[in-house]
Each structure stands twice: as C-alpha cells, then as structure tokens.
Amino acid sequence: MRGEPVEDSGKLGALLDRYRGQPGALIPLLQDIQREMGYLPRPALEEAARALGLPAVKVYGVATFYAQFHLKPRGRHVCRVCLGTACHVRGGERILSRVSADLGIAPGDTTPDRAFTLERVACLGACGLSPAMMVDDQTFGRLTPDKASRLLRRFAREAPDGGGGGGRTAE
Amino acid sequence: MRLTLANFKDFQNRLAQKAQAKDGLRLIVGLGTCGVAAGGREVLAALEAELGRRGLRADIARVGCIGLCEAEVLVDVERDGERWSYGNMTPDRVPRLVEEEVVGGRRVEDWLVGLVGTPERPYPGLQFYAKQRRVVLKNCGFIDPENIEDYIAHGGYSALVKALSAMSREEIIAEVKRSGLRGRGGAGFPTGLKWEFTAGAPGDKKYVVCNGDEGDPGAFMDRSVMEGDPHSVIEGMIIAAFAIGADEGYLYVRAEYPLAVARLRLAISQAEDLGILGDGVLGTGFNFHLKIKEGAGAFVCGEETALLASIQGERGMPRPRPPFPAIQGLWGKPTNINNVETYANVPTIILGGGDAFAAVGTERSKGTKVFALTGKIARTGLPEVPMGLTLRELIFEVGGGIKEGRGFKAVQIGGPSGGCLPESLLDTPIEYDSLTQAGAMMGSGGLVVLDDRTCMVDLARFFLNFVQSESCGKCVPCREGTRRMLEMLVRFTRGEGRPGDLERLEELAQVVKESSLCGLGQTAPNPVLTTLRYFREEYEAHVLHRRCPAGVCRALCAFYIDPSRCKGCGKCLDACASGAISGVRKEPHVIDPARCIRCGACEAACAFGAVLTGSPDEAPAGEASPNPAASAAAAPGDRSPRRGGESRG
CATH class of the missing domain: 3.40.30.10 (Glutaredoxin)
Known part of the structure; x- marks a missing residue:
C-alpha cells in the first residue's frame, strides 16, 4: 500500500477524526497521513486543514518546512545515505555515489518503478560505525560500496514492509 | 500493580533479590x-x-x-x-x-x-574505560531498556521516591543548584537556575520539555541514553516537573531515531501502568502526563524556541528571547526545557546529593560529559569522562590515538556550532569556558578526530553546507550570510579563490556571528573562524597557490596509481572517459595528469584501492609513470598498452 496514491478516504477520515479541532496536532496528523499513504497528496493536505480549522497555506507551510514530509509519491523502500561528519571523513560520499549509480537516480529522487527513494541525510547517529546508511527503519554500518550494493539487491528482492526484521523493538 | 511511596521499597527489594538470585x-x-x-x-x-x-x-x-x-x-x-x-x-x-x-x-x-566489571567500570582490563567515569551511562549495557523492572532493580526511581517523600520543591531546586549541573545540550546554562526561574514564573499551568532533537552530525550521546536507559530521562523529567510545578511534559525526539522513540514509548506506558506517570504519581497528589513528539526533520528545532514552535504544530522557527521559555514557553506558559543528558543526571544528584556530584569536575564545570568519539580515531565509541580531562587524554588515552598510525591534525568538537582545534590546544581541559575561549564549544558532545588526510577548507565547507541548508530563513544574516560564505568556500575548493577572499570571509563570518537571531546562526561561523585561525596556511594554499595540501579537493589535487597495489586489471582504464589511463594488462597502470579531468571514475572503479589522490607536488607523477610512447615501443605487439576511452582491440 505504501507509496501508492491511494484514495482511501476511510482511513484518512479516521485519522482526521482523531485530531479534529486540535490545531496543535498538525505535525502528528501529517506524520500519520504520510505513514498511511506514503506521502502527502494535495487533497489530504486540504482535508487536514479543514479538520484542524487551519488555513491551507499554513498546512502547506509546515509540510514544506520539515525534511521528513514529502509532497510527491515515494519509493517502497527509502534509502538514506548518511553524510554526517564522521561519515564524511570516512568515505560516505563514495557510498552515496555507488548507491546513486546502482539505482540510477540522484539523491532526492525515486526510481521510475517506485522501488526506491534515495536521500542524503546529515547524521543517523551511527557515527561509531561510519560510513552508515539506513534502508527503511534499519541502520547499516561499516559500509563499503560493495556492501551497499549487496544491501540494495537484498531489499529489491524483499517485499516492502516485511521480512526485513526492521522495527522489531518495543511494539 | 500500582506503586505508591509506601510500597515502592518492598517492590524494589523483591526485584533486586530476584536479579541477584539469577x-x-x-x-x-x-x-x-x-x-x-x-x-x-x-x-x-x-x-x-x-x-x-x-x-x-x-x-x-x-x-x-x-x-x-x-x-x-x-x-x-x-x-x-x-x-x-x-x-x-x-x-x-x-x-x-x-x-x-x-x-x-x-x-x-x-x-x-x-x-x-561493574556498571561504573565496565571493562577493568580496557584502556578505553580507564579514565572514564560513568554516571549518565551507568545503566547502558547493563539493564534491559525495555523492562522497567530491570531499571527499578538497579535503583531506578529511588530518586523520585526520595524527592516526593522527603524533599520540598525548594529543596530539590537547591540540590540541583548545589550540584553545579549545567545544560548538556551545548550552551551550558546552569540547570538549577533555569528550574528556579520556571518555578517562580507566574502561572498555574507549566510544562517540562526534553530536547532529544540531537541533530549535530557526529553526535549520538542522547540517542544512546534514550535507547539504553530511557527511564533515567523520564525520572529526571518527573522530578523536574514536581520541582517547578508542571503537570504535563513533552519528549521531543528527532525523526531519525526510530528505536529511541519506540523504547521511550514503551517506557512511558510501563511507567503509567505502575503509577509512576499519570494522575497521582506514586499515590501522591502530584499529576504528571508525559507525551512523545517526534521531530519531522529540521536541525533548527534543536534551538529551544524553534522546538517549542514545532511541538505547537508550527514551522520550527526561532523567535527572539527574552521572553525566555521559563517565562513564556509552550502555548505561552512557563516551560522548563533541558537536554536528554541533563535530565539523566538528575536522579544521581537527588540520590547522592549535589555536593557529591560537584566533587567531580572543575571549578565551573561539574560532573561528567558523554562524548561521541568518532572520525579517524583508533577506538570509536561513547566514553563518559569527568569534566576537566584534557582533549589529549580523551583522544590519545581513551580513544587510543589516530587510526592506522596517521598523524593527528585537528579535533572537531561541538558539531556545526563548534570548532576545529589543532595539536597545540590539545591540553585544553574539557569544560564549557575553556572550550569557548579556544573558539570551539562543548556543544552536545560530538568529537570528530581528523588526521593529516583531512582538508580543513573542505571540512569548513562541509559544515557551512550543513548549516546553510538547515537555516530556517527567518533572519537575514543567517539566511544570506551563510550562503555567501558557502559560495566562497566552494570556490576555494575548486581553485577559484580570489585575492582578498579570506579577509572578506572572515569579516562576513563575524557579522553572521554577531547579528543572527538564534544559536544556529550565531555559532554557524565557528568552524570557519577556527579553521581560519588555526589552519590559515591551508586556506592560503587553496586561494593563493591553488593547491590542496591534504589531497582532498578534487580540482586541486592529482590522481595517481600506486604501482604496488595495482593489479593491472584494467577496470580504471575502462572507466576513464578522457583517455588519461594507460597500461598493460596485469601490470601497473598510470594516469596522465595532463589528460586527467579529476572526475574520480577510476577511483570508484578500482577494487584494490590503488587509485590515490594527493597534492600535485607529492604525487609521484614524474618518475613512476613511464612515458607511454616509450613503453609502447618497448612492448611486444600483442601487449601494447591500452588507453582508456579507446575501443578494445
């Protein structure tokens, strides 16, 4: 489901109801919508503005301020290559160029088949294991370009949202 | 089961016995x-x-x-x-x-x-831990962070019980003041004083907020505490809430830390189940509700007024202070906002007393500090050391010196707000004031060690690029100033510097520092100013002589092939689009500097790490590369050297 431009008004409606009338809940609401739909489609932003009683321009302003929000559809897997200080001095740029070459897209873009979205991030906090990257919710460290390529191939084979062992924590 | 002040001790003893008997x-x-x-x-x-x-x-x-x-x-x-x-x-x-x-x-x-060994001294046999003193991290690696009972069995929530049963609000604040604890998020404001301001601010509704928006590249102390010992942060927050009279709190955690969010969420629900959070904390009349707010990816939200705006669902943009959050914070109400590590110190202070806490450290910086030790250092990791230890001790004794026996060049401390300190300042003690004096700052505790292969101009560009893209755009000095500074640095790394640029850069940096609205802009020039101050000759080499002495800036260095590593596989030759590489199969190849456009394709293609870059005058271009024409003449016909960019015969 993720990454598809679903017009699932039922689920969206339930989310809107949860936060209706709470203008301070804009960010959590946008986070929930994005978790559900993979990105923030324009109609959903307009619905969110109505539900919280906010001007649409304010919702748009917040949605474009934070790096985490996306107004365009995303890939089923999101690959974030870290270019923090530690990764920078230990060769993070080489990981990024390899991943970028493997996927055939520039950072910020999504592959035409919507399998992957590639991003560069400032720091994942895994500096002790730099260079590092994150695919979906899993962090991988001590990378080499070849190791990064292998990881991409593994995720390409895997079904989205499953089997990766990611997020096996508290929930 | 719901815990009360009366039954807590029994419960704790039972858990401790159970843990012992294991x-x-x-x-x-x-x-x-x-x-x-x-x-x-x-x-x-x-x-x-x-x-x-x-x-x-x-x-x-x-x-x-x-x-x-x-x-x-x-x-x-x-x-x-x-x-x-x-x-x-x-x-x-x-x-x-x-x-x-x-x-x-x-x-x-x-x-x-x-x-x-013990939580205070985890590995008695390791040099890495010899000079450490673990207060904040004492439970990390020892308790199961997903089990509140493990935290309680290790003495957890005893400080809260003590505070609620035996101390008045004033006494708690006095104890924190006596400890000399200063904010661990970077600026180092005295925590007790902050609490006192919030407690004394007029208003019935007050908030406590934890800043877990650890955005500095190169820092992961707060992440480790939230993941490894979430309850210590929660306990510190409950004590703060009680002391200042707040009944509601927010833990603001950055979006890139899903594991920390999951563990904190679990910790909160476990604490609620036991009656440690919620209405009537531990059976008293004190109510405290704690919620998590996930950040949405904006570095500037580490600034307290921006963070508060973000919790309120707005764009995370700072506002001028005063009024300080202690007087007018979240939704205009008095709000106490501290960093993760600051809160995690509180239970120790309440249990052991402010004086015992203050016995560690220096005159004006008390207690310990956790550092994220990374970069070109032999032992990367997360040491917690007493304030006053010198940078030299931290890097060479705790961290084991430079990786692969290279030479030390600089240490970057305090992230994008901090600075780069050279060898001559390694005896600076780790404390707020001496680091600020040296042009750096404590920051949140990121410490990236740089060896002689790091280019300081490139590093300054890296940080400027970061703060420039994270500038919220509200005030002109930060929005425009950092952009112009970045443009200059980019030109330097491309060999396009002009006379007078260094003076212009210095002047602009000073203006941005003095006139920006918030901490982000005020400290953004620090990496540039410190590198200019301590490594000026490297800037001059870039600007005046078009050289990168460290061999990092692509446009200013030479690519060459190390004949001892080259296997002659020909991959680099195939990758070279400009026909600069030549060589015979299974013999070392060479790069012709005159044809090389420094694109780096050969470097990426080489599986043996044989393609190296260096300062042009160091690259062994002259002797090591035989004249292609001469070797072609000498080689047998079927082994004539191929040249990249030509079709294969």
Missing part, C-alpha cells in the same frame, strides 16, 4: 542502534537458532549500548555472576561460541573483549 546462564546482546547497525539482530537470531538446535535453554537479555562501538556486535556470556564479553560477533561465529563457551564453559580467547 544463577545459571545468561547471554547478553548489545542492541542499541550501533549494535543493530553492525548486525546485532542477525547475531541474535543465529544465537536463538543455535541454542534451539542444541536444545539448550538460556536467558537472552537485550541491552543498550555499552559505548564500545568499535567492537560491535557484542555478545556477553554471564555464568554465575561472571560476565565475559565477546566482540565483533557475526552469525558465523555463533556456533563456535555456543560450542566452546556455552556448552564447554571455556573462554574463546580469539574474540574475547574482556571481563565485564
């Missing part, structure tokens, strides 16, 4: 983000499978980060109270570990990291 075998796997990133989950799965295959039963505990990133994945084997630690574990190593250590009861010497 005999037999226990396996402990480090599953902080570092451990997971190094493959901890795979190792855990392999361990479970191997034990299952052999029909063995053992208790497997999952703990947070013990601070020894270099040796992740760590698997410890505890038998009858004695705990041995094995490092760099992989699924392949699991069968032998189970066979020899679990079944046979013998140490597997090859992978042994050491005997694990």
Whole structure:
C-alpha cells in the first residue's frame, strides 16, 4: 500500500477524526497521513486543514518546512545515505555515489518503478560505525560500496514492509 | 500493580533479590542502534537458532549500548555472576561460541573483549574505560531498556521516591543548584537556575520539555541514553516537573531515531501502568502526563524556541528571547526545557546529593560529559569522562590515538556550532569556558578526530553546507550570510579563490556571528573562524597557490596509481572517459595528469584501492609513470598498452 496514491478516504477520515479541532496536532496528523499513504497528496493536505480549522497555506507551510514530509509519491523502500561528519571523513560520499549509480537516480529522487527513494541525510547517529546508511527503519554500518550494493539487491528482492526484521523493538 | 511511596521499597527489594538470585546462564546482546547497525539482530537470531538446535535453554537479555562501538556486535556470556564479553560477533561465529563457551564453559580467547566489571567500570582490563567515569551511562549495557523492572532493580526511581517523600520543591531546586549541573545540550546554562526561574514564573499551568532533537552530525550521546536507559530521562523529567510545578511534559525526539522513540514509548506506558506517570504519581497528589513528539526533520528545532514552535504544530522557527521559555514557553506558559543528558543526571544528584556530584569536575564545570568519539580515531565509541580531562587524554588515552598510525591534525568538537582545534590546544581541559575561549564549544558532545588526510577548507565547507541548508530563513544574516560564505568556500575548493577572499570571509563570518537571531546562526561561523585561525596556511594554499595540501579537493589535487597495489586489471582504464589511463594488462597502470579531468571514475572503479589522490607536488607523477610512447615501443605487439576511452582491440 505504501507509496501508492491511494484514495482511501476511510482511513484518512479516521485519522482526521482523531485530531479534529486540535490545531496543535498538525505535525502528528501529517506524520500519520504520510505513514498511511506514503506521502502527502494535495487533497489530504486540504482535508487536514479543514479538520484542524487551519488555513491551507499554513498546512502547506509546515509540510514544506520539515525534511521528513514529502509532497510527491515515494519509493517502497527509502534509502538514506548518511553524510554526517564522521561519515564524511570516512568515505560516505563514495557510498552515496555507488548507491546513486546502482539505482540510477540522484539523491532526492525515486526510481521510475517506485522501488526506491534515495536521500542524503546529515547524521543517523551511527557515527561509531561510519560510513552508515539506513534502508527503511534499519541502520547499516561499516559500509563499503560493495556492501551497499549487496544491501540494495537484498531489499529489491524483499517485499516492502516485511521480512526485513526492521522495527522489531518495543511494539 | 500500582506503586505508591509506601510500597515502592518492598517492590524494589523483591526485584533486586530476584536479579541477584539469577544463577545459571545468561547471554547478553548489545542492541542499541550501533549494535543493530553492525548486525546485532542477525547475531541474535543465529544465537536463538543455535541454542534451539542444541536444545539448550538460556536467558537472552537485550541491552543498550555499552559505548564500545568499535567492537560491535557484542555478545556477553554471564555464568554465575561472571560476565565475559565477546566482540565483533557475526552469525558465523555463533556456533563456535555456543560450542566452546556455552556448552564447554571455556573462554574463546580469539574474540574475547574482556571481563565485564561493574556498571561504573565496565571493562577493568580496557584502556578505553580507564579514565572514564560513568554516571549518565551507568545503566547502558547493563539493564534491559525495555523492562522497567530491570531499571527499578538497579535503583531506578529511588530518586523520585526520595524527592516526593522527603524533599520540598525548594529543596530539590537547591540540590540541583548545589550540584553545579549545567545544560548538556551545548550552551551550558546552569540547570538549577533555569528550574528556579520556571518555578517562580507566574502561572498555574507549566510544562517540562526534553530536547532529544540531537541533530549535530557526529553526535549520538542522547540517542544512546534514550535507547539504553530511557527511564533515567523520564525520572529526571518527573522530578523536574514536581520541582517547578508542571503537570504535563513533552519528549521531543528527532525523526531519525526510530528505536529511541519506540523504547521511550514503551517506557512511558510501563511507567503509567505502575503509577509512576499519570494522575497521582506514586499515590501522591502530584499529576504528571508525559507525551512523545517526534521531530519531522529540521536541525533548527534543536534551538529551544524553534522546538517549542514545532511541538505547537508550527514551522520550527526561532523567535527572539527574552521572553525566555521559563517565562513564556509552550502555548505561552512557563516551560522548563533541558537536554536528554541533563535530565539523566538528575536522579544521581537527588540520590547522592549535589555536593557529591560537584566533587567531580572543575571549578565551573561539574560532573561528567558523554562524548561521541568518532572520525579517524583508533577506538570509536561513547566514553563518559569527568569534566576537566584534557582533549589529549580523551583522544590519545581513551580513544587510543589516530587510526592506522596517521598523524593527528585537528579535533572537531561541538558539531556545526563548534570548532576545529589543532595539536597545540590539545591540553585544553574539557569544560564549557575553556572550550569557548579556544573558539570551539562543548556543544552536545560530538568529537570528530581528523588526521593529516583531512582538508580543513573542505571540512569548513562541509559544515557551512550543513548549516546553510538547515537555516530556517527567518533572519537575514543567517539566511544570506551563510550562503555567501558557502559560495566562497566552494570556490576555494575548486581553485577559484580570489585575492582578498579570506579577509572578506572572515569579516562576513563575524557579522553572521554577531547579528543572527538564534544559536544556529550565531555559532554557524565557528568552524570557519577556527579553521581560519588555526589552519590559515591551508586556506592560503587553496586561494593563493591553488593547491590542496591534504589531497582532498578534487580540482586541486592529482590522481595517481600506486604501482604496488595495482593489479593491472584494467577496470580504471575502462572507466576513464578522457583517455588519461594507460597500461598493460596485469601490470601497473598510470594516469596522465595532463589528460586527467579529476572526475574520480577510476577511483570508484578500482577494487584494490590503488587509485590515490594527493597534492600535485607529492604525487609521484614524474618518475613512476613511464612515458607511454616509450613503453609502447618497448612492448611486444600483442601487449601494447591500452588507453582508456579507446575501443578494445
């Protein structure tokens, strides 16, 4: 489901109801919508503005301020290559160029088949294991370009949202 | 079950006894983000499978980060109270570990990291821990962060019980003031004073907020605490809330830390179930509700007024202070906002007393500080050291010096707000004021060590690029000033510097520092100013002589092939689009500097790391590269050198 431009008004409606009338809940609401739909489609932003009683321009302003929000559809897997200080001095740029070459897209873009979205991030906090990257919710460290390529191939084979062992924590 | 002040002690004693009585075998796997990133989950799965295959039963505990990133994945084997630690574990190593250590009861010497001691001194045998003093991190790596009972069994929530049962609000604040604790987020404002301001601010509704928006690249202290010991932060926040008279709190955690969010969420629900959070904390009349707010990816939200705006659902843009959040914070109400590590220090202060806390450290910086030690250092990790230790001790004794025996060049401390300090300042003690005086700052505790292959101009560009893209755009000096500074630095790294640029850069940096609205802009020029101050000759080399002495800036250095590493496979030659590489198969290839456009394609293609870059005058271009024409003439016809960019014969 993720990454598809679903017009699932039922689920969206339930989310809107949860936060209706709470203008301070804009960010959590946008986070929930994005978790559900993979990105923030324009109609959903307009619905969110109505539900919280906010001007649409304010919702748009917040949605474009934070790096985490996306107004365009995303890939089923999101690959974030870290270019923090530690990764920078230990060769993070080489990981990024390899991943970028493997996927055939520039950072910020999504592959035409919507399998992957590639991003560069400032720091994942895994500096002790730099260079590092994150695919979906899993962090991988001590990378080499070849190791990064292998990881991409593994995720390409895997079904989205499953089997990766990611997020096996508290929930 | 719901705990009260009256039944807490019994409950705790029972848990402690149960923990003590644990005999037999226990396996402990480090599953902080570092451990997971190094493959901890795979190792855990392999361990479970191997034990299952052999029909063995053992208790497997999952703990947070013990601070020894270099040796992740760590698997410890505890038998009858004695705990041995094995490092760099992989699924392949699991069968032998189970066979020899679990079944046979013998140490597997090859992978042994050491005997694990007490939480205060985890590995008595390791130099890395010799100068450490663990206060904030004492539970990390020792308790199961997903089990509140483990925290309580290790003395957790005793400070809260003491505060609620035996201390007045004023006494708590006085104790924190006496401890000399200063904010661990970077600026170092005295915590007790902040609490006093918020407590004294007029208003019935007050908030406490925890700043877990650890955005500095190169910093992961707060992540480790939130993942490894979430309850210590929560306990500190409850005590703060009680002291200042707040009934509601927010933990603001950055979006890039999903594991920390999950563990904190679980910790909050467990504390609610036991009556430690919610209405009537521990059976008293004090109510405290704690919520998590996930950041949405904006570095500027680490600034307190921006963070508050973000909690309120707005764009995370700072506003001028005063009024300070202590007077007008969240939704205009008095708000106490501290960093993760600051709150995590509070239980120790309340339990042991402010004086005992203040016995560690220097005159004006008390207690300990956790550092994220990374970069070109032999032992990366998360040490916690007493304030006053020198940078030299931290880098060379704790961190083991520079990786691969290279030369030390600088240490970057305090992230994008901090600065780069050279060898001559390594004896600076780690304390707020001396670091600020040197042009850097304590910052949140990121410490990136740089060796002689780091270009300081490139590093300054890296930080400027970061703050420039994270500038919220509200005030002109930061929005425009950092952009112009970045443009200059980019020109330097491309060899397009102009006379007078360095003076212009320095002047602009000073203006941005003095006139920006918030901490982001005010400190953004620090990496540039310190590198200009301590490494000016490197800037001059770039601007005046078009040279990058460290051999990092592509446009200013030469590519060459190390003949001792080159296998003559020809991959670089195929990758070169400008026909600059020539060579005979199975013999070392060479790069013609006159044709090389420095695109780096050969470097990426080489599987042996034989393509190197260096300062043009150091690259062995002259003697090492034979004249292609001459070697062509000398070579037999079928082995004539090929040149990249030509079609294969």
